Amino acid sequence: MNFEIFIQHLFNGISLGSLYALIAIGYTMVYGILRLINFAHGDIFMIGIYTAFYGTIFTPLPWWLVFILAILFTGLFGIMLEKAVYKPLRNSPRISILISAIGASFLLENLAIVVCGGRPKAFPIPDMFSRVFHFGNVSVLSLTFYIPIITLIILLCLLYFINKTKTGMAMRAVSKDYEAASLMGIDVNKIISITFFIGSSLACTGGLMWGLKFPQITPLIGIMPGLKCFIAAVVGGIGNITGAVVGGFILGLGEIMLVAFLPALTGYRDAFAFVLLILILLIKPTGIMGKNLTEKV
Amino acid sequence: MKRIYLSLILVVSMLSSLFLAGCSVKEKEEEAQNVDENVIRIGVFEPMTGASAAGGEMTVEGIKLANEMFGEVLGKKVELVIVDNKSDKVEAANAASRLIEKNKVSAIIGSYGSSLSMAAGDLVKSAKVPAVGCSPTNPLVTLNNDYYFRVCFIDPFQGTVMANYAFKDLKAKKAAIIQDVTQDYSVGLSKYFVDSFKELTGDENSIVGMTSYNTGDQDFTAQLTNIKQTNPDVIFAPGNYGECALLIKQARSLGIDVPILGGDTWEAPEFIDIGKEAVEGAVFSTHFTSEAAVTDLSKKFMDAYKKKYNKEPNTFAALGFDDYLVILDSIKRANSSDPQKIRDAIAQTKEFEGATGYITLDENGDAVKSAIIKKVENGKFNYLDTIQPK
Numbered sequence: 001m002n003f004e005i006f007i008q009h010l011f012n013g014i015s016l017g018s019l020y021a022l023i024a025i026g027y028t029m030v031y032g033i034l035r036l037i038n039f040a041h042g043d044i045f046m047i048g049i050y051t052a053f054y055g056t057i058f059t060p061l062p063w064w065l066v067f068i069l070a071i072l073f074t075g076l077f078g079i080m081l082e083k084a085v086y087k088p089l090r091n092s093p094r095i096s097i098l099i100s101a102i103g104a105s106f107l108l109e110n111l112a113i114v115v116c117g118g119r120p121k122a123f124p125i126p127d128m129f130s131r132v133f134h135f136g137n138v139s140v141l142s143l144t145f146y147i148p149i150i151t152l153i154i155l156l157c158l159l160y161f162i163n164k165t166k167t168g169m170a171m172r173a174v175s176k177d178y179e180a181a182s183l184m185g186i187d188v189n190k191i192i193s194i195t196f197f198i199g200s201s202l203a204c205t206g207g208l209m210w211g212l213k214f215p216q217i218t219p220l221i222g223i224m225p226g227l228k229c230f231i232a233a234v235v236g237g238i239g240n241i242t243g244a245v246v247g248g249f250i251l252g253l254g255e256i257m258l259v260a261f262l263p264a265l266t267g268y269r270d271a272f273a274f275v276l277l278i279l280i281l282l283i284k285p286t287g288i289m290g291k292n293l294t295e296k297v
Numbered sequence: 298m299k300r301i302y303l304s305l306i307l308v309v310s311m312l313s314s315l316f317l318a319g320c321s322v323k324e325k326e327e328e329a330q331n332v333d334e335n336v337i338r339i340g341v342f343e344p345m346t347g348a349s350a351a352g353g354e355m356t357v358e359g360i361k362l363a364n365e366m367f368g369e370v371l372g373k374k375v376e377l378v379i380v381d382n383k384s385d386k387v388e389a390a391n392a393a394s395r396l397i398e399k400n401k402v403s404a405i406i407g408s409y410g411s412s413l414s415m416a417a418g419d420l421v422k423s424a425k426v427p428a429v430g431c432s433p434t435n436p437l438v439t440l441n442n443d444y445y446f447r448v449c450f451i452d453p454f455q456g457t458v459m460a461n462y463a464f465k466d467l468k469a470k471k472a473a474i475i476q477d478v479t480q481d482y483s484v485g486l487s488k489y490f491v492d493s494f495k496e497l498t499g500d501e502n503s504i505v506g507m508t509s510y511n512t513g514d515q516d517f518t519a520q521l522t523n524i525k526q527t528n529p530d531v532i533f534a535p536g537n538y539g540e541c542a543l544l545i546k547q548a549r550s551l552g553i554d555v556p557i558l559g560g561d562t563w564e565a566p567e568f569i570d571i572g573k574e575a576v577e578g579a580v581f582s583t584h585f586t587s588e589a590a591v592t593d594l595s596k597k598f599m600d601a602y603k604k605k606y607n608k609e610p611n612t613f614a615a616l617g618f619d620d621y622l623v624i625l626d627s628i629k630r631a632n633s634s635d636p637q638k639i640r641d642a643i644a645q646t647k648e649f650e651g652a653t654g655y656i657t658l659d660e661n662g663d664a665v666k667s668a669i670i671k672k673v674e675n676g677k678f679n680y681l682d683t684i685q686p687k
Contacts, residue, residue, distance in 0.1 A: 012518035130550075
């Protein structure tokens, strides 16, 4: 393997990794604030892609406006989902909420099959995302540059929002102890809604980038990215936003490099993610960036 | 107190649902007994959702059309029982056993996808219900199974056709393969392409790269980067239309500009929708073309299809159409709706006039037919050539 080929693989890996990172941020965000693994995240992601798809097909609006509207719509959809599926169970054991999330996930998938049909659709790609740059023998899609940049901007904005703003402080308070937070005059319902809004609109942003990179959309499109990004979030330390980005990159780069250097193992590509998950749970259960949680008595 | 109410409601609702379910089963049983004498049921199991949804849906369109045009046999109405096998091997086995056990069908049509058909192979064999596949091209579907037949050609032929095309028409000396390891269709077709390409070139090392992926994968850049290094003259990529469209798109953006060839699964409108200009020039073998109508029935089929669905007819609809007619013809010849008798009649199908050509089943239950080569040009599947079987 020569240098150019290695660089090509590296770009491929960064491109995929940053996409995982982008979706994992939304996953980890909801978990970090509410201690709730939102298994329907992958399906919110799917709703976002379909909204943008039908938006560009049925409205005369320019693509960027459709994308922004889709992101806002998906955010609102996330709030609605939370009110319908999670809120009634807020004081129930964690396991009930988890089951409720899985149920919601199946419901959304099958609803999408009924409404949109099982056949795949082609996601429309604006020209600026499909340009190809050549550096010698290395070819890079313009999208490969956009996704990491968008991921980093979102990461910085979120870190600022959570650490420096009042709402962010309220979020951190809710994540520490939500009963105490409500006693201190924090409107917990509002904070949870905001969390879901941000998490779901991030899922949509990730979905749009996914659609631009892999323009084949089906109602079950969210399952695999949902699982992989959940793993990315756990590897990075679930609840930690920077960790999600790190986990996403590890997963994406690892997958590409596995196929690149051990071509015989191509068929076990998805297994790589699960092996990584098991290893991290054995070695450092809190994830790479996760803090050690010690129970105080 | 609240809990007691809740559990009471739960118990009541569970009991009532049991009661209702019991009633409906009873009703259905009665209904089945009443109708059975006047109706012949043909089961259809096809992928209507999942990775092969487009292929399955197109096939079902053809079957439904045939059922509308020829809805009666032996003075009885023919009823289709259509089940979705979700492009999944386990679901395919479930679907087939449901058709046999619950719906008591006389014969089965399906499925698109060799793996899906093979999942039902043992079931139809032990239940002694004949099944006729529309487009599963892997030889193993009918091998050692007296109850599985098909109306399409098989992969040893298809693989040879494409290897010949690569060697003679494209003057290729080196080929690379990208196969879907989870699909028997893809693995089988690759093997036959490799065998005959090696024979044609007379060079054991003419296959310079062999790499694989799984159904549902979206990113093929790593495999393609490895393939690019080997500088092939042509790439053979049999697999689902969706994955292959993405694969070709990524190959082009990685700067791989050699011709890419495939098999009959590519013929879905989604292949062009997803691949856009990247799939221009892609060449594949298939079963049917509207440009070269072979029989009188082809013409009838094309007109009826256009009228019903308002679009150009395609390979899979034509195969579904033929599949239904072969079964209908066999029921007529068997003069019975008994699965065993229908099986014996299907096995003797000779020179049956279908929309895709004249169908004669050989000793394995496979149709011996010509192959069509098509190329994507200006966003359309264009007819290139017809290859006769030897």
